[in-house]
Amino acid sequence: xxxxxxxxxxxxxxxxxxxxxxxxxxxxxxxxxxxxxxxxxxxxxxxxxxxxxxxxxxxxxxxxxxxxxxxxxxxxxxxxxxxxxxxxxxxxxxxxxxxxxxxxxxxxxxxxxxxxxxxxxxxxxxxxxxxxxxxxxxxxxxxxxxxxxxxxxxxxxxxxxxxxxxxxxxxxxxxxxxxxxxxxxxxxxxxxxxxxxxxxxxxxxxxxxxxxxxxxxxxxxxxxxxxxxxxxxxxxxxxxxxxxxxxxxxxxxxxxxxxxxxxxxxxxxxxxxxxxxxxxxxxxxxxxxxxxxxxxxxxxxxxxxxxxxxxxxxxxxxxxxxxxxxxxxxxxxxxxxxxxxxxxxxxxxxxxxxxxxxxxxxxxxxxxxxxxxxxxxxxxxxxxxxxxxxxxxxxxxxxxxxxxxxxxxxxxxxxxxxxxxxxxxxxxxxxxxxxxxxxxxxxxxxxxxxxxxxxxxxxxxxxxxxxxxxxxxxxxxxxxxxxxxxxxxxxxxxxxxxxxxxxxxxxxxxxxxxxxxxxxxxxxxxxxxxxxxxxxxxxxxxxxxxxxxxxxxxxxxxxxxxxxxxxxxxxxxxxxxxxxxxxxxxxxxxxxxxxxxxxxxxxxxxxxxxxxxxxxxxxxxxxxxxxxxxxxxxxxxxxxxxxxxxxxxxxxxxxxxxxxx
Numbered sequence: 001x002x003x004x005x006x007x008x009x010x011x012x013x014x015x016x017x018x019x020x021x022x023x024x025x026x027x028x029x030x031x032x033x034x035x036x037x038x039x040x041x042x043x044x045x046x047x048x049x050x051x052x053x054x055x056x057x058x059x060x061x062x063x064x065x066x067x068x069x070x071x072x073x074x075x076x077x078x079x080x081x082x083x084x085x086x087x088x089x090x091x092x093x094x095x096x097x098x099x100x101x102x103x104x105x106x107x108x109x110x111x112x113x114x115x116x117x118x119x120x121x122x123x124x125x126x127x128x129x130x131x132x133x134x135x136x137x138x139x140x141x142x143x144x145x146x147x148x149x150x151x152x153x154x155x156x157x158x159x160x161x162x163x164x165x166x167x168x169x170x171x172x173x174x175x176x177x178x179x180x181x182x183x184x185x186x187x188x189x190x191x192x193x194x195x196x197x198x199x200x201x202x203x204x205x206x207x208x209x210x211x212x213x214x215x216x217x218x219x220x221x222x223x224x225x226x227x228x229x230x231x232x233x234x235x236x237x238x239x240x241x242x243x244x245x246x247x248x249x250x251x252x253x254x255x256x257x258x259x260x261x262x263x264x265x266x267x268x269x270x271x272x273x274x275x276x277x278x279x280x281x282x283x284x285x286x287x288x289x290x291x292x293x294x295x296x297x298x299x300x301x302x303x304x305x306x307x308x309x310x311x312x313x314x315x316x317x318x319x320x321x322x323x324x325x326x327x328x329x330x331x332x333x334x335x336x337x338x339x340x341x342x343x344x345x346x347x348x349x350x351x352x353x354x355x356x357x358x359x360x361x362x363x364x365x366x367x368x369x370x371x372x373x374x375x376x377x378x379x380x381x382x383x384x385x386x387x388x389x390x391x392x393x394x395x396x397x398x399x400x401x402x403x404x405x406x407x408x409x410x411x412x413x414x415x416x417x418x419x420x421x422x423x424x425x426x427x428x429x430x431x432x433x434x435x436x437x438x439x440x441x442x443x444x445x446x447x448x449x450x451x452x453x454x455x456x457x458x459x460x461x462x463x464x465x466x467x468x469x470x471x472x473x474x475x476x477x478x479x480x481x482x483x484x485x486x487x488x489x490x491x492x493x494x495x496x497x498x499x500x501x502x503x504x505x506x507x508x509x510x511x512x513x514x515x516x517x518x519x520x521x522x523x524x525x526x527x528x529x530x531x532x533x534x535x536x537x538x539x540x541x542x543x544x545x546x547x548x549x550x551x552x553x554x555x556x557x558x559x560x561x562x563x564x565x566x567x568x569x570x571x572x573x574x575x576x577x578x579x580x581x582x583x584x585x586x587x588x589x590x591x592x593x594x595x596x597x598x599x600x601x602x603x604x605x606x607x608x609x610x611x612x613x614x615x616x617x618x619x620x621x622x623x624x625x626x627x628x629x630x631x632x633x634x635x636x637x638x639x640x641x642x643x644x645x646x647x648x649x650x651x652x653x654x655x656x657x658x659x660x661x
Contacts, residue, residue, distance in 0.1 A: 037158055215251045313595050362399065366484060
């Protein structure tokens with residue numbers, strides 16, 4: 001306790017005198033607390049709420065994944081930034097060891113500095129989180145992803161959790177770097193401070209290998225889907241496959257990031273193979289700097305890797321699932337036209353009435369409903385629990401055959417009328433149901449209705465796995481339960497229904513349905529992707545500027561030495577720019593590797609569990625999105641490294657070179 005009381009004032013004094021060396025850590029932590037705190041407030045406020053649009057994703061799931069993605073990115077960046085800040089002071093740490101400081105004292109000093117920075121940044125992060133949360137809630141409402149009137153309820157819980165998580169990560173990252181410096185023997189201190197030694201420590205090896213094994217196990221489980229998992233409706237439901245694909249994507253990114261110190265040096269050597277043949281020493285210096293300071297290269301490459309990797313994996317998965325849903329839906333569509341609202345979530349009653357009044361036209365409308373349970377003979381075989389949530393159902397008003405041509409495994413979909421139900425064959429197999437069984441459907445209003453299972457079908461992603469006739473569900477539908485779409489078939493010689501404009505609807509031919517990015521489900525996909533990916537990407541882009549500025553600021557002495565040995569300003573700036581380009585290129589290559597792997601895993605899941613028996617999707621990367629992310633990251637990396645380097649070079653060379661460390 002006495003040692004801590006002595007070192008804490010030293011830590012405060014160090015921060016006061018060298019605040020520029022900690023500004024990057026402060027910014028990263030402030031933004032991290034704000035990001036997690038704001039998303040946490042939105043998640044806590046959304047409890048028990050759902051959006052009005054049945055084609056939109058679940059509000060709770062959307063906000064939960066947004067919070068998870070934001071927390072994942074901020075934790076990675078904060079840990080890397082704090083470790084980099086401590087590693088950048090190895091000369092100072094080495095000198096302390098040389099004059100007699102013990103590893104414990106160095107650890108306590110670094111701990112005190114991290115705690116002081118964390119406390120200051122947490123206060124700023126909490127204030128910033130309170131500022132940004134309401135506008136984001138308003139954006140969700142304007143996009144139809146949240147119900148009207150949704151706003152943020154201020155509570156201390158999410159903010160305290162954000163502060164606790166980010167502070168713990170910052171302290172852990174700082175202490176890990178301090179332990180590495182503290183293990184250096186005093187006689188080796190100055191030599192160890194020159195270049196990086198072993199960067200893949202035993203602890204990192206254990207984390208990396210363990211995480212890789214866990215990733216392989218999770219991927220194998222979702223690919224094979226054993227009986228134990230099929231009994232859980234949330235795990236087995238193909239509609240939830242994008243959620244688990246996103247989980248696999250994030251786990252793969254973590255695995256590659258943990259192996260980054262092992263992967264980056266070979267990539268740097270590969271990307272700089274022509275450098276020794278080029279005239280001049282600028283390229284060679286940039287190459288050797290990247291290889292000699294692997295920790296610095298890893299820390300500066302991590303935000304860029306996250307930007308490109310997350311963009312490629314999330315956008316790629318969204319496009320793949322959208323294409324799979326479109327192919328599957330069009331293949332199972334029996335109607336000639338699909339009528340959907342031009343705006344809003346449901347068709348107006350006037351539009352439906354006009355459709356049904358058209359001569360020679362058969363119309364089937366569908367609605368979305370939520371069930372609180374679906375039981376067999378009073379046995380809770382598919383009842384809501386804390387883990388499973390509500391059960392989605394598609395309510396069919398009209399002939400099922402008019403809308404879809406669903407492959408039938410047992411029974412007959414034509415019998416879906418009155419007190420009946422049809423379910424997917426996979427759901428029936430998982431629960432042990434057979435055609436003819438009596439089931440009790442419990443609606444969201446709490447009313448139970450006895451129904452007979454009349455058909456086992458293969459349902460596409462555009463419908464739920466439970467199909468109910470409108471006559472059975474009509475009295476139990478809550479809220480704005482108008483039809484979300486109408487499926488229309490016309491006889492020979494009957495023209496397409498003309499309801500555009502005046503009735504506020506869009507009429508799409510079957511061959512084009514689901515292929516346009518402006519479709520309701522496609523719009524919902526992109527809204528969800530923007531909400532999940534946007535805050536995390538914005539934070540990672542800011543982190544690129546932060547880490548590159550920190551890296552350049554810690555090298556002022558190196559720049560002065562180069563100028564004293566004959567280098568001019570243009571050569572120094574060229575070296576800095578080449579290093580930034582090399583870092584961005586290395587991070588992009590790593591991101592392309594992880595994107596290719598995750599996209600292949602996503603397609604395997606889609607082809608096995610969504611398009612089984614149909615034409616499989618082929619591997620295709622979202623090159624426009626990847627290119628835009630890489631260009632944005634590279635631009636920020638160049639600006640944030642060249643600008644501070646140019647400002648530093650205005651100083652006379654001898655001053656920084658002779659400055660005290």
